Amino acid sequence: MTRPSTALLTDHYELTMIAAARTHPAASRPCVFEVFARRLPDGRRYGVVGGTGRLVDALADFRFGADELAAVSGFLDGDTLQWLADYRFAGDIDGYREGELYFPGSPILTVRAPFADAVILETLILSILNHDSAIASAAARMVCAAGSRPIIEMGSRRTHERAAVASARAAYLAGLTATSNLEAARTYGVPSAGTAAHAFTLLFTGSGGPDEPAAFRAQVDRLGPGTTLLVDTYDITRGVANAVEAAGPELGAVRIDSGDLGILARQVRDQLDGLGARKTKIVVSGDLDEYAIASLRAEPVDVYGVGTSLVTGSGAPTAGMVYKLVEIDGIPVEKRSSHKVSHGGAKSAVRLARPSGTVVEEVLHPSGTPAPDSAGHTLAPLQTALIRDGGPVDALPSLDDARDHLRAALVTLPWEGLGLSHGEPAIPTRYAF
Template identity: 70%
Template sequence: MGTDERLREEPASTDERLREEPASTDERLRIEPASTDERLREEPASTDERLRVEPASTDERLREEPASTDERLREEPASTDERLREEPASTDERLREEPASTDERLREEPASTDERLREEPASTDERLREEPASTDERLREEPASTDERLREEQARTALLTDKYELTMLAAALRDGTAHRRTTFEVFARRLPEGRRYGVVAGTARFVEALAQFRFDDTALALLADFLDPDVLHYLADYAFSGDVDGYAEGELYFPGSPVLSVHGTFAECVLLETLALSILNHDCAIASAAARMVSAAEGRPLIEMGSRRTHERAAVAAARAAYIAGFSGSSNLEAQRRYGVPALGTSAHAFTLLHTSADGPDERAAFQAQVDALGVGTTLLVDTYDITAGVANAVAVAGPGLGAVRIDSGDLGVLARQVRDQLDGLGAPDTRIVVTSDLDEFAIAALRAEPVDSYGVGTSLVTGSGAPTAGMVYKLVEVDGVPVAKRSSHKESHGGRKQAHRLAKPTGTVVEEIVHPADRPPPETAGLTATALSHPLVRDGRPVVEFDLASARARVAAGLHSLPWDGLKLSRGEPAIPTRMVQA
């Protein structure tokens, strides 16, 4: 049917229909099941082609409009069809790369949506009936892939770095050294004071972030203030294409251990320093503190409860690191969604206090409500008022099958003994006792002899229990195959690309770590078993290993079991085993 015939049959012109519709164009766009980009891809002819085949009435309408289609097209940098031909990326890929949402792009385009709708011969309603679900709706329906999870996170861009990495890049591009082949290494010169070992965590997060490390238009606009066009052009196309080797998550490390090695051009490797260190220094610090707490607990479960004591994103990473180190779970739900960390938790004092009336507090009513909702296996918080009365009320409501009671204040050792005796006397010998309240590895160790069944740890864990950073550094160790090293006092490094082996007795107890040039075998170790520690993680910019939290947890447990007895002490001391550096 021609345009004129449709217009004669329709009771109102396009403009009149638009005025009569109760919803504005923006409102219609929000409820339309198809995005603007999808509509443009599905239309068989461009605007110009449709205008050429339409009869004269279309021209008359165009003459009445303040700006012709051709004039608008001349003002736009490229027609819709040209833009589509130039963009090789799919809608999903563009969404990941572009800092602005579809709505923001629409607001920036010189031609309004209303003008485009007036020019199109097919009504909006007809197109909506034919089009599939919008991108947003599809994303909500589809299970979350790794890429989708990353898009949902607070945006990670290459601006999460330090300026001097970019100024070094600019100078290297200018003098021609930017493309020399290099190796950078992540290691700790020393452990936090008094610590005897560290635990590797965060490697998987680094590899995941590496794939998303890009400079988008917004970032480039900011960097244009101090970088010249040649540098900006390099950054616009930046994507890491080198190799990464490293220790597996859950592996123990010691001073000098080459936890991560990054190989590629100077230009692409130098930009990754802050990314690597910000992740590894945080996650290794949390995992190392958590492992000490696991060791102190001697097999009793621990729950990570520190989300309210740190940055909201750090809380998720901390929960993951603690779980790797051996914690049973976390209170953080995002850690469960993103990484599969079991989420645990029942009730706070606020719920008990809620059940207060003009007649006073009613602790028993609070317990009854919780048991009705969660079952008798729940954990009841018994120290809101009087602990003795709280325990009595808990057993009276839930019966002898009550799962656990939690104590969150006072002298935990004394109260744990008192509560244990009371529970046993009330016929609830299987009801467990959970203690919380500013615990660290030393407090946990002090409660070993008490009848405590599990621990909840918050502030000390998410702050590294006195060591909030692992103290790792990212240093250049090789240029075009030639070892390079710092000689600065107390900040020396060891040149050359490296491999590491850990030596163990036949009993499995480790005795030494050897770090040697990667192109040479380790020294002879008569009677000892040598285990290689550094493995391929990324090749040609692509991950080549699957990360598995269960394997990482098992690796930590095996590593702690392999240490000499002195290595498990919480007191200050030297590293559990020495590190021997074999020079290149």
């Protein structure tokens, strides 16, 4: 199937700007645009770059076909429409790797192209990076809170149906182990998981009332004793007994979706052990966020399921990244009016680390100048080539590569930067200008 065009996932004003600039010599001047976040969400210590892989795909589909041109012909002149019809991004894009940590000011993406060629991508670039980075950043905190315990993403129903797919991808990137979302499994290869909801147990209600044992038997018959049985539709203690009765002590797991999960997990663990189901795992779900996950650290929980808080970025549903023109023909430019100070000029970024590997600061310096003196620290450049002459570079990192990269990057943070409590960014950003 041909993939749909992404060209209209764009703001009206990008095209009117192009129309107004196009006939002017200024429009052909080489420009540099940068994506960065002025700040992290309230009290967060780090952000996680997400969406880079999706962005590279979406750029390939950014084409104005006949339908797209017809849709914008009402407010554009013929020359501009022809320019759009011919448009193929032919510039260069560099960026932080997907799965890289970022901090306030980090130049996460750098687009080099003539003005019109670059400005037209603003909305699409920001939509993808703002959404996916918000989800990945929240998810990474949940993974840290869960320690070695796996987390399953099950929030599709709480967000836009296509955002759900991207959320599942971003969550996997951040270290969650599986998703409920089948489109994410198909499109991105994220492992999918799930067994049954309360409705399944309720279905077996007859004229004699509820029949949880019949529901559990039907599930075990089809999905095997290794399945996960949802035990809190009626009485949980009765549910656990019915579950082990139906599946035997080889029962894979029970899921608890309501109530005081810590207390219930302990009771259920004792009950399962008493029934000989010592290897049966306990899955908990129900309005969990990173704080609730952390609060269950001492309880006998084996797997977490997270939904709403994951797909809404746990209080920060957008990453607040902006796309700013920073350089024209080698001349640094910046907005000068009140409250929104930008640093003009294209920036290179390096992260300095102690010999132990712990990072100490991120340094931004003018592109094309040597990196600052590292003063005995190791120094890692943060930007990599993503697009050259309009096409993706060879061997772009995969989603699994991004996942591995993040896991390694988190280990480099000072330990207090990994905590859930609010505070300053884990490392400072320094402008060596």
